[in-house]
Amino acid sequence: MRAWPTLALLLLVVLVAIGCVLWFMREAMRNERVAVREKLVDAYRGQLLLVQAKTKEGWKNRLAALDSSGSAAARFARFVREGLADSVICIDEQGRAVYPRLPSTVDTPGRNANAYTELMTLESLTDHSDPRFQAIAAQLRDMVNSYDQDALPSAQRRFIMHELRRLDPDVVLPTLAAEELVARYLETATSVVREPNLRPTEVRDTWSVGSPSGHVLALFTTAGLQTRLGNVVREFPLPKGVTITVVAPNEDAMTDSTVVTASLAPELPGWRLALSLDDRKLFDTAAEQRVTRYLIVAGIVIGLMSVMVVFIARGVGRQVRLARLKNDLVATVSHELKTPLTAMRAIVDTLLEAKQFDEKKTREYLELLGAENARLSRLIENFLTFSRLERNKYAFEFTRVRPQRIVEEAVAALGERAHVPGCTVESQVADNVPLIRGDVDALVTALLNLLDNAWKYTGDQKRIVLRTEARNGSVYFSVADNGIGLSARDRQRIFDSFYQADQRLARTVGGCGLGLSIVRSIVEAHHAKVRVESEPGHGSTFTIEIPAVVEAAS
Numbered sequence: 059m060r061a062w063p064t065l066a067l068l069l070l071v072v073l074v075a076i077g078c079v080l081w082f083m084r085e086a087m088r089n090e091r092v093a094v095r096e097k098l099v100d101a102y103r104g105q106l107l108l109v110q111a112k113t114k115e116g117w118k119n120r121l122a123a124l125d126s127s128g129s130a131a132a133r134f135a136r137f138v139r140e141g142l143a144d145s146v147i148c149i150d151e152q153g154r155a156v157y158p159r160l161p162s163t164v165d166t167p168g169r170n171a172n173a174y175t176e177l178m179t180l181e182s183l184t185d186h187s188d189p190r191f192q193a194i195a196a197q198l199r200d201m202v203n204s205y206d207q208d209a210l211p212s213a214q215r216r217f218i219m220h221e222l223r224r225l226d227p228d229v230v231l232p233t234l235a236a237e238e239l240v241a242r243y244l245e246t247a248t249s250v251v252r253e254p255n256l257r258p259t260e261v262r263d264t265w266s267v268g269s270p271s272g273h274v275l276a277l278f279t280t281a282g283l284q285t286r287l288g289n290v291v292r293e294f295p296l297p298k299g300v301t302i303t304v305v306a307p308n309e310d311a312m313t314d315s316t317v318v319t320a321s322l323a324p325e326l327p328g329w330r331l332a333l334s335l336d337d338r339k340l341f342d343t344a345a346e347q348r349v350t351r352y353l354i355v356a357g358i359v360i361g362l363m364s365v366m367v368v369f370i371a372r373g374v375g376r377q378v379r380l381a382r383l384k385n386d387l388v389a390t391v392s393h394e395l396k397t398p399l400t401a402m403r404a405i406v407d408t409l410l411e412a413k414q415f416d417e418k419k420t421r422e423y424l425e426l427l428g429a430e431n432a433r434l435s436r437l438i439e440n441f442l443t444f445s446r447l448e449r450n451k452y453a454f455e456f457t458r459v460r461p462q463r464i465v466e467e468a469v470a471a472l473g474e475r476a477h478v479p480g481c482t483v484e485s486q487v488a489d490n491v492p493l494i495r496g497d498v499d500a501l502v503t504a505l506l507n508l509l510d511n512a513w514k515y516t517g518d519q520k521r522i523v524l525r526t527e528a529r530n531g532s533v534y535f536s537v538a539d540n541g542i543g544l545s546a547r548d549r550q551r552i553f554d555s556f557y558q559a560d561q562r563l564a565r566t567v568g569g570c571g572l573g574l575s576i577v578r579s580i581v582e583a584h585h586a587k588v589r590v591e592s593e594p595g596h597g598s599t600f601t602i603e604i605p606a607v608v609e610a611a612s
């Protein structure tokens with residue numbers, strides 16, 4: 059059974075689920091922002107409508123104020139000075155521009171020759187500090203600034219104003235900008251259109267609107283109109299942090315901080331009022347509080363899902379590992395049991411076939427039978443121990459124990475094999491080795507497995523030394539042999555279940571790759587360590603280091 063397709067599927071499911079959660083979150087957050095904006099819109103719309111009505115009313119009053127009596131030029135000057143408009147054209151009953159006039163009718167009536175003479179005199183005076191210069195300049199200035207009865211035609215007035223400004227840049231000419239604006243308008247206009255609603259003109263950034271009676275055409279620059287409308291808006295008391303701005307048709311009314319807008323049509327088509335919050339954060343705070351809650355919930359859900367995945371993955375991994383172990387175990391057990399059973403069967407058959415029992419031979423066969431039986435028992439013992447350890451079913455009984463006792467029992471369990479010809483098994487126990495805390499049977503099994511391996515993986519001349527000593531608060535059991543040794547790669551893997559460095563050799567000497575994995579499990583249960591030092595062809599030394607109990611062994 060392979061784990062990765064299941065894990066990949068699990069990962070996919072989780073990623074999709076996390077993706078969905080994040081998508082829901084994004085949608086929820088967006089909706090939350092929209093909802094907050096809606097609430098703010100509701101809260102501020104009423105206020106904006108009031109301002110809208112007031113602005114329109116102010117606008118109407120402004121236009122109505124243009125319908126007052128007086129000479130055309132005087133009205134021009136008054137309207138401009140009072141700031142009613144950036145410039146105006148006064149129109150007579152027949153609909154003709156009276157002041158300023160259209161270019162075709164501009165120069166004849168009222169032209170003042172005297173003004174030109176004075177201007178020429180002024181230009182001839184090079185010394186500007188000359189009192190004569192000052193006097194003529196003041197006279198001319200008063201003339202162009204005056205709009206009473208015998209007013210100058212606007213073209214002449216503008217010409218003189220420009221000349222004066224050239225000779226004296228500081229000269230005060232309050233209507234010059236208005237004269238210029240209207241001149242620009244009249245240059246492009248074929249006829250004067252007096253619409254009651256604001257409309258754009260041919261001149262860039264300039265707007266025109268007729269007074270209610272149609273006797274005045276007011277001109278506004280975009281900036282001028284924005285300032286005038288803005289002044290009306292500002293008169294209205296607003297809560298702190300709230301601003302209403304006048305937005306021209308070519309501007310974008312909806313900025314990030316805009317809450318709601320209101321149109322100024324039909325009087326001012328395309329113009330809008332925009333209510334915005336000065337502090338964008340203020341706008342977001344309400345939404346963010348809820349969004350934070352969503353984020354926390356999403357975080358918890360994703361966290362829980364991740365934890366769940368880890369648990370499931372571990373469970374699946376464990377199941378897969380167990381299934382693999384089971385398969386390996388079944389295969390190994392059947393194979394390993396078969397060898398001694400076949401040998402025993404052959405011995406029994408030979409004995410049965412004999413016509414009469416030769417005592418010496420029979421004893422030899424029975425000894426062989428006994429050895430195979432012991433090998434079988436060891437195998438089964440190892441299987442059982444392994445199985446219990448794997449299922450965490452091994453009941454360790456921890457007691458204080460003398461290391462000598464473990465050594466003696468392990469060597470005794472090695473039995474007859476320790477005495478075969480060419481084999482020496484030497485046990486060296488240092489003096490005063492302290493007590494250790496452990497499960498006697500388990501530790502004997504661990505040590506016996508090491509001795510067993512040392513016996514199996516050495517040639518005919520076996521020299522096995524079991525040393526027991528104490529150092530730095532620990533007791534060390536080391537099993538050294540003069541056997542075949544291990545490569546670096548094998549040293550890394552021999553503690554894995556079912557791992558055998560040389561399977562063919564393992565088959566002849568017996569074993570199923572569980573001995574060292576049992577040693578490792580037992581050692582871990584004792585909070586101890588096991589390590590191996592070995593080189594191929596130079597024997598191996600396995601050492602178990604186990605913490606000593608503080609008092610000395612008796």
Ligand code: ADP
Pocket residue numbers: 507511512515539541542543544552557558559560564568569570571572573574575597598
């Ligand atoms: P097995 O039942 O095969 O002996 P173990 O888990 O006890 O299983 O050992 C795993 C493998 O480690 C063995 O198959 C063998 O290749 C190697 N091994 C263990 N002990 C020694 C040793 N003392 N010298 C050389 N190789 C060893």
